[in-house]
Amino acid sequence: MNWKSLLRPKRLAAVALVASCAAGAVSVALASDHQDTPDVELNPEMDMTDLYVFPSPTAGRIVLVMNSWGVLSPAETPTTYFDPNILYQFKIDNNADGIEDKVIQVTFNGYDAGQTVEVRGPIAPPVAGAMMNEVSTATPSVTGATRTTIGSASGMQVYAGPRDDPFFIDLEQFFRIIPDRKPVTGPLSQLPDTPSASAWRTPGIDFLTGFNVLSIIIELPVSDLTGTSGPKFGVWATMSR
Numbered sequence: 001m002n003w004k005s006l007l008r009p010k011r012l013a014a015v016a017l018v019a020s021c022a023a024g025a026v027s028v029a030l031a032s033d034h035q036d037t038p039d040v041e042l043n044p045e046m047d048m049t050d051l052y053v054f055p056s057p058t059a060g061r062i063v064l065v066m067n068s069w070g071v072l073s074p075a076e077t078p079t080t081y082f083d084p085n086i087l088y089q090f091k092i093d094n095n096a097d098g099i100e101d102k103v104i105q106v107t108f109n110g111y112d113a114g115q116t117v118e119v120r121g122p123i124a125p126p127v128a129g130a131m132m133n134e135v136s137t138a139t140p141s142v143t144g145a146t147r148t149t150i151g152s153a154s155g156m157q158v159y160a161g162p163r164d165d166p167f168f169i170d171l172e173q174f175f176r177i178i179p180d181r182k183p184v185t186g187p188l189s190q191l192p193d194t195p196s197a198s199a200w201r202t203p204g205i206d207f208l209t210g211f212n213v214l215s216i217i218i219e220l221p222v223s224d225l226t227g228t229s230g231p232k233f234g235v236w237a238t239m240s241r
Helices: 038-042 171-177
Strands: 011-022 048-055 061-072 087-093 102-109 116-123 131-134 142-145 157-164 212-221 233-240
Touching: 048 233, 061 087, 061 233, 102 212, 116 157, 116 212, 142 157
Parallel strands: none
Antiparallel strands: 011 131, 011 233, 048 061, 061 212, 087 102, 087 233, 102 116, 116 142, 157 212
16 A cells, blocks of 8 residues: 655544543543554554643643554664654644644654654644644744654653553453454464453553553643633644544
8 A cells, every 4th residue: 555645735634533631730531542453453653552641840831642653562663663644633622612722733754763853833723623634834843853852941842752651451361351352463363252351360461561652742831732711721632644
């Protein structure tokens, strides 16, 4: 299958969505998805695993994290890169209407050790909603190399690169309980097709120990995300090709 290169303002189709919430005192929506369909299992660069939103240790700042490429082995990590044909977006609703008022758009150039990242925003969305998204023509707020921290400690700081997967799950036992969710490739695909367990084992075994993800980590002032209706705002993330 041939994918067309990402051209601005080329329209894109959204393929993943994860929701969370943030405010002055952070409220939390808990969820995680790793290789949740055969499509993303076989196309791991499009597998969004987690979205995290939490206060920075520095007062008045907040951290946004989007993880992808779930179950990345240590051997694969040094030569695995973000897909330059994908638009990664953090979407921010700051008036509680369920529609993004601001977006932070992240794109990549190159597919090797010299890969660079461009971050645009927070800006008004070129196209609101999940479909037909476009890359903004705005000048990037931050641009530079991946796998190192770039930007400003007083403005926006960005890191894009591999990180240890923080999620914990006894994945083998999960697939023994719910076998219709097991992968179509690899050793876990050989587990029985019918339930062979009915409860978690104790102690659990963290299947993800030693595995990595590709993380987009952005720290910026909270005031860059809030609106006129107060300090509360919602955050979700999308990946669009």
